[in-house]
Amino acid sequence: MGRYVARRLLQMIPVFLGSTLLVFAMMYALPGDPVRALAGEQAVDPTQIAEMKKELGLDLPLWHQYWNYLVNLFQGDFGTQIASGRPVADIISEAFPITVRLALFAFIFTVVVGISMGVFAGLKADTLRDRGLLVLTLLLISVPSFVLGFLGQYFFAFQLGWVDPNVSMEANADELILPAVVLGSLSLAYVARLTRTSVAENLRSDYMRTAVAKGLPRRRIIGVHLMRNSMIPVVTFLGTDLGALLGGAVVTEGIFNVKGVGSAVFDALRHREGATVVGIVTLIVIVYLVASLVVDLLYAVLDPRIRYA
Amino acid sequence: MTIIDKTADVPAPRGSNDESGPLLEVRDLHVEFHTRDGVAKAVNGVNYSVSAGETLAVLGESGSGKSVTAQAIMGILDMPPGHIPKGEILFRGQDMLKMSNEERRQIRGQKIAMIFQDALSSLNPVLSVGYQLGEMFRVHQGLSKKEAKAKSIALMDRVRIPAAKERVNDYPHQFSGGMRQRIMIAMALALEPDLIIADEPTTALDVTVQAQVMDLLAELQRDFNMGLILITHDLGVVADVADKIAVMYAGRIVETAPVHEIYKRPAHPYTKGLLESIPRLDQKGQELYAIKGLPPNLLHVPSGCAFNPRCTMAQDICRTEIPALRPVTEQDGTELVGRGSACHFWKETIHG
Ligand SMILES: Nc1ncnc2c1ncn2[C@@H]1O[C@H](COP(=O)(O)OP(=O)(O)O)[C@@H](O)[C@H]1O
Numbered sequence: 001m002g003r004y005v006a007r008r009l010l011q012m013i014p015v016f017l018g019s020t021l022l023v024f025a026m027m028y029a030l031p032g033d034p035v036r037a038l039a040g041e042q043a044v045d046p047t048q049i050a051e052m053k054k055e056l057g058l059d060l061p062l063w064h065q066y067w068n069y070l071v072n073l074f075q076g077d078f079g080t081q082i083a084s085g086r087p088v089a090d091i092i093s094e095a096f097p098i099t100v101r102l103a104l105f106a107f108i109f110t111v112v113v114g115i116s117m118g119v120f121a122g123l124k125a126d127t128l129r130d131r132g133l134l135v136l137t138l139l140l141i142s143v144p145s146f147v148l149g150f151l152g153q154y155f156f157a158f159q160l161g162w163v164d165p166n167v168s169m170e171a172n173a174d175e176l177i178l179p180a181v182v183l184g185s186l187s188l189a190y191v192a193r194l195t196r197t198s199v200a201e202n203l204r205s206d207y208m209r210t211a212v213a214k215g216l217p218r219r220r221i222i223g224v225h226l227m228r229n230s231m232i233p234v235v236t237f238l239g240t241d242l243g244a245l246l247g248g249a250v251v252t253e254g255i256f257n258v259k260g261v262g263s264a265v266f267d268a269l270r271h272r273e274g275a276t277v278v279g280i281v282t283l284i285v286i287v288y289l290v291a292s293l294v295v296d297l298l299y300a301v302l303d304p305r306i307r308y309a
Numbered sequence: 310m311t312i313i314d315k316t317a318d319v320p321a322p323r324g325s326n327d328e329s330g331p332l333l334e335v336r337d338l339h340v341e342f343h344t345r346d347g348v349a350k351a352v353n354g355v356n357y358s359v360s361a362g363e364t365l366a367v368l369g370e371s372g373s374g375k376s377v378t379a380q381a382i383m384g385i386l387d388m389p390p391g392h393i394p395k396g397e398i399l400f401r402g403q404d405m406l407k408m409s410n411e412e413r414r415q416i417r418g419q420k421i422a423m424i425f426q427d428a429l430s431s432l433n434p435v436l437s438v439g440y441q442l443g444e445m446f447r448v449h450q451g452l453s454k455k456e457a458k459a460k461s462i463a464l465m466d467r468v469r470i471p472a473a474k475e476r477v478n479d480y481p482h483q484f485s486g487g488m489r490q491r492i493m494i495a496m497a498l499a500l501e502p503d504l505i506i507a508d509e510p511t512t513a514l515d516v517t518v519q520a521q522v523m524d525l526l527a528e529l530q531r532d533f534n535m536g537l538i539l540i541t542h543d544l545g546v547v548a549d550v551a552d553k554i555a556v557m558y559a560g561r562i563v564e565t566a567p568v569h570e571i572y573k574r575p576a577h578p579y580t581k582g583l584l585e586s587i588p589r590l591d592q593k594g595q596e597l598y599a600i601k602g603l604p605p606n607l608l609h610v611p612s613g614c615a616f617n618p619r620c621t622m623a624q625d626i627c628r629t630e631i632p633a634l635r636p637v638t639e640q641d642g643t644e645l646v647g648r649g650s651a652c653h654f655w656k657e658t659i660h661g
Pocket residue numbers: 342344349351369370371372373374375376377378387390391607
């Protein structure tokens with residue numbers, strides 16, 4: 001097990017390098033540069049710009065810039081924003097917790113509601129409530145999340161006035177509920193369907209018949225024997241989903257005006273702040289990798305037939 | 310061979326003191342499955358009984374309704390699509406079909422236990438065998454985790470699983486097929502039930518292991534003075550273990566008899582066919598007899614005797630009248646205890 005974890009952690013290094021390089025190259029390829037963006041509409045002396053770029057190391061070839069970035073990163077320096085002069089680390093530590101909170105809320109919503117709905121339908125497969133779930137999830141899967149976001153905003157904020165359409169700077173927990181529901185709804189549909197299928201399938205299994213023949217109470221048959229087995233594929237999905245939620249948060253934040261990673265990335269993109277974009281994307285990638293490792297380990301706990309060596 | 314087993318107490322004889330009747334009696338049981346293609350009549354009026362300490366072997370080709378009858382007794386039929394339109398299942402004189410779900414649950418595992426054919430799929434793959442055994446004690450007797458574990462180890466010892474103490478936390482997939490079936494047996498035995506139903510307990514095992522598991526089951530049944538319903542399609546297994554035999558065909562009992570008599574003198578053409586299709590050492594090299602034709606489609610059971618399309622003795626009456634299970638007698642009319650046959654021509658079959 002220890003060796004497996006070590007190997008998985010080592011595998012993260014090339015993934016980390018690859019993803020940073022990719023984002024770095026994309027930023028490099030985009031037209032425009034931070035210095036010109038800084039100047040805005042004003043006409044500036046080209047020699048002055050060239051000078052500034054040289055100072056910032058932006059005149060160097062891609063590989064060299066990337067190398068400098070990595071060297072700084074390993075010294076704990078995420079770089080500095082050119083326009084605002086603020087350290088990128090500050091931007092990240094401000095925006096990240098908000099996004100993580102939003103994603104976590106969405107995750108909890110997905111897990112609790114999705115699994116409950118899936119179990120509810122799966123226990124009575126091919127009945128009315130099962131078909132109802134199928135239709136509902138199909139709807140959630142086919143409607144894009146920004147449409148759902150605007151709909152939610154329209155009804156709950158503008159029509160009913162239950163919430164503010166925009167989330168404040170502090171992004172309090174109660175303000176994040178609606179964005180979290182919108183963000184989690186797609187995953188919710190998948191989790192509900194996966195749980196439903198898994199429960200319905202395991203219900204028919206021989207060991208469930210044995211559990212009944214043992215005279216166990218229904219609560220125990222469902223809660224212990226059925227759930228332990230049915231959750232195995234769901235947990236696997238949830239692991240990869242945590243990363244997807246972080247990524248999806250970027251879009252949802254735009255709709256509800258949440259000052260999280262999404263708006264930080266948007267701003268940075270607009271100003272061509274390469275270091276900021278790379279730093280945030282890299283962090284998301286790392287969270288994703290760690291989450292999937294945790295899930296794989298959890299998988300082995302849930303299913304003793306899986307052995308990692 | 311002597312095995313000194315300190316954990317086993319001398320069992321008190323059961324079933325003898327309270328009611329004098331049989332432990333379990335199935336009366337005119339019918340089970341149907343309502344499927345998309347129609348109604349499959351899996352069980353069409355089964356009657357059999359078992360007393361304490363007695364072994365009833367239920368025999369028949371696959372699809373004849375042996376398992377469905379057992380599931381109806383255990384109360385583990387899939388309902389729907391399953392449906393019991395008619396019949397009684399008396400346990401110690403009480404009809405279980407009229408009991409509440411909770412009453413039936415109290416019987417399952419504690420009074421009547423079941424051993425399934427495929428132990429690998431019938432044990433929960435993600436729970437340790439110790440947990441699955443201990444569950445019986447924790448749920449039904451309220452024992453603590455620790456006490457339950459100690460009991461599980463004792464049980465595993467009792468069914469002679471080597472190194473029980475070390476293996477109690479292992480999972481089903483870590484055991485061999487024979488050992489897994491022993492765990493199934495241990496689980497059924499846990500609360501010392503009055504009756505065990507073993508549904509083809511050795512079919513999934515290697516031939517060499519089959520005999521060991523069968524012997525173990527027979528030994529435990531004697532030691533605990535339990536009733537045993539042994540479902541099998543293998544006539545060879547039955548001779549040493551069973552007291553009496555019920556042969557099933559298309560959801561009916563077509564012949565009943567004490568075990569040794571049936572081998573000597575079958576009273577139903579179907580039983581006769583089954584016996585002739587057992588490979589025998591003294592007929593080595595000869596072509597093995599097989600009953601011709603296929604088991605009937607349960608959606609359209611043939612009219613009259615269900616066996617008539619395959620029977621060499623069939624006459625016109627066989628296609629129109631369902632033969633009832635009638636007592637079988639000697640040629641001079643003396644009663645043969647426990648014998649019955651559902652054939653219009655049982656006399657010709659047994660005496661002819
Ligand atoms: N859950 C079910 N749904 C529909 N039909 C079933 C079901 N279980 C059993 N049957 C029907 O009952 C028949 C008898 O099955 P079974 O009792 O398992 O036979 P066996 O004698 O081999 O144990 C099968 O051929 C099948 O058609």
